[in-house]
Amino acid sequence: MRKLKYIFKRIGKMNFKNYFKVINSIHKKTGKLRIYLLIDTIICGFKYQAGYMDYQLFEMYKMNGKERETVLTRGKSNDIVKKYNNREYIKYFESKVLFNERFKKYLNRDYMVINGSNYDEFKDFVSNKGYIIVKPVDGTCGKGVEKIKVVKKNLKSIYEEILKNGQILVEEVAIQNEKLSKLHPTSINTVRIYTLNQKIVAAFLRIGNNNNVVDNLNHEGIVSPLDIDTGVINYPAYDKTYNTYFEHPITHEKLIGFKVPMWERVKKLCIDASNEIKEVGYVGWDVCVGETKPFLIEANDFPGHDIFQLPAHREGNIGVYPRFQQAMKEDNDENSNSK
Numbered sequence: 001m002r003k004l005k006y007i008f009k010r011i012g013k014m015n016f017k018n019y020f021k022v023i024n025s026i027h028k029k030t031g032k033l034r035i036y037l038l039i040d041t042i043i044c045g046f047k048y049q050a051g052y053m054d055y056q057l058f059e060m061y062k063m064n065g066k067e068r069e070t071v072l073t074r075g076k077s078n079d080i081v082k083k084y085n086n087r088e089y090i091k092y093f094e095s096k097v098l099f100n101e102r103f104k105k106y107l108n109r110d111y112m113v114i115n116g117s118n119y120d121e122f123k124d125f126v127s128n129k130g131y132i133i134v135k136p137v138d139g140t141c142g143k144g145v146e147k148i149k150v151v152k153k154n155l156k157s158i159y160e161e162i163l164k165n166g167q168i169l170v171e172e173v174a175i176q177n178e179k180l181s182k183l184h185p186t187s188i189n190t191v192r193i194y195t196l197n198q199k200i201v202a203a204f205l206r207i208g209n210n211n212n213v214v215d216n217l218n219h220e221g222i223v224s225p226l227d228i229d230t231g232v233i234n235y236p237a238y239d240k241t242y243n244t245y246f247e248h249p250i251t252h253e254k255l256i257g258f259k260v261p262m263w264e265r266v267k268k269l270c271i272d273a274s275n276e277i278k279e280v281g282y283v284g285w286d287v288c289v290g291e292t293k294p295f296l297i298e299a300n301d302f303p304g305h306d307i308f309q310l311p312a313h314r315e316g317n318i319g320v321y322p323r324f325q326q327a328m329k330e331d332n333d334e335n336s337n338s339k
Contacts, residue, residue: 014052022056030061037061044068049075058319059311071319077305080324084196084281085301092277093301096169097137106273108295114159114168122159125170126150133174133213134167147173147213174297177261177289183253184208187215190297191226191266191287194308195274197331198281200267201323202308203228205260206286207237209250217307222248224255225308231263235313242310266294273299281331 023037044050044060050073055061058071092102100111112118112125126132129150136144144167148158162168180189187208194202203226208215215221217240224237237245237255247254260266270285273296284303287294309320 019052022052026056026061032061049073049079051075054306057306058309062311063317067317067319070321072305072309072321072324074305076321076324080196080282080328081302085283086279089277089279090301093280093283093299095137096135096298099298100169100171103273103276103296103299106269106296108290108293109172109174111169111171114163114170116163119156119159122170123155126155129172131173133171134162134165135169135171136166137169143218145214174288174295175291177291179261180289182251183248183255183258184215184251186211187213187221188288188297189215191260191289191294192223192303192307193267193270193285193287194283194303195270195285196282196324196327198271198274198278199327199330200228200270201327202320203231204308205233205237205258207248207255209239209248211250223307225313226260228267231260231266233258238307238310238312244312261289262294269294269296 019041023034023041026032026037027034040061041050041052041055044055045052048060048068048071050058050060050068050071054071054073058073060068060071063071092098097113100107110125112121114122132148132150134146134148144165146167148162151158162170174188176188183189184207189205189207192204192206193200204223205226206215206217206221206223209220209222212219212221217223220239222237222239222245224233224235226232227234233255235256237248239245246256266287266289269287273285274281274283280301282301282303284300286297286299288297311317
């Protein structure tokens with residue numbers, strides 16, 4: 001019933017103009033009849049909870065039934081979020097301030113919150129800093145995150161501007177490992193690790209581009225999945241429009257074969273953090289690998305489902321959903337044994 005409710009809700013919100021545009025695009029690319037593609041997308045919607053964008057992005061038109069079952073579609077991802085993330089606790093992930101307070105021991109950097117009456121505290125906070133990072137409390141996709149130069153003679157105006165823009169979370173600049181900095185030095189190039197029931201189910205590396213401060217895809221960043229066991233990039237990176245990169249377009253650093261430093265410590269950090277609030281069981285953790293240890297930047301209780309299972313990143317045309325099923329099965333087994 002929940003599956004049907006979700007599907008009909010999506011149909012109600014569907015952009016049919018864009019839908020037919022996608023069908024025409026796939027038709028031109030593959031030569032498959034439009035009527036076949038229309039029927040096939042409907043089948044995939046009901047059987048695999050795949051929207052037409054999933055159908056196009058994951059090239060489900062090239063997959064057989066068994067292969068399609070392995071794709072983590074948007075509908076399946078939404079079901080996991082609803083099942084494992086208790087809404088009473090997601091506030092710790094939706095508010096950057098609450099997140100910093102709750103996960104302070106994993107941050108490895110100082111921060112403060114602007115409230116309009118703590119200018120003296122702000123002045124002390126920035127007294128020994130050349131730059132600061134400012135963030136809105138509830139921003140996503142890197143929106144509103146800025147790196148600001150601390151100019152001592154203009155501190156009052158900086159304070160007032162930050163308050164005016166709602167960028168009230170002020171942090172010292174995180175320092176990343178030299179190896180990661182070489183990929184793109186002006187951004188913190190974060191590792192995104194997905195945990196489900198305290199088990200790692202996916203990982204990828206986000207890398208900034210065009211001298212932007214943030215590494216997010218919506219700010220021209222590029223991403224590549226990481227091997228969970230080794231922390232190595234085995235596939236080319238992609239940007240938001242799925243251009244392929246075997247090396248970074250600005251620094252020309254080679255990407256395939258790159259290994260994230262301190263990989264076992266990165267994984268342990270995320271497992272430890274996932275145990276802090278078990279009521280939110282499905283989380284995407286953003287990790288900065290520092291000079292001496294990894295630490296958290298932030299986390300997402302509604303992580304995306306697409307980047308780590310693009311067609312060029314799949315082995316044997318198999319998606320990532322089996323990893324998620326295994327994590328859910330192990331959780332069910334553990335709960336059954338504890339009764």
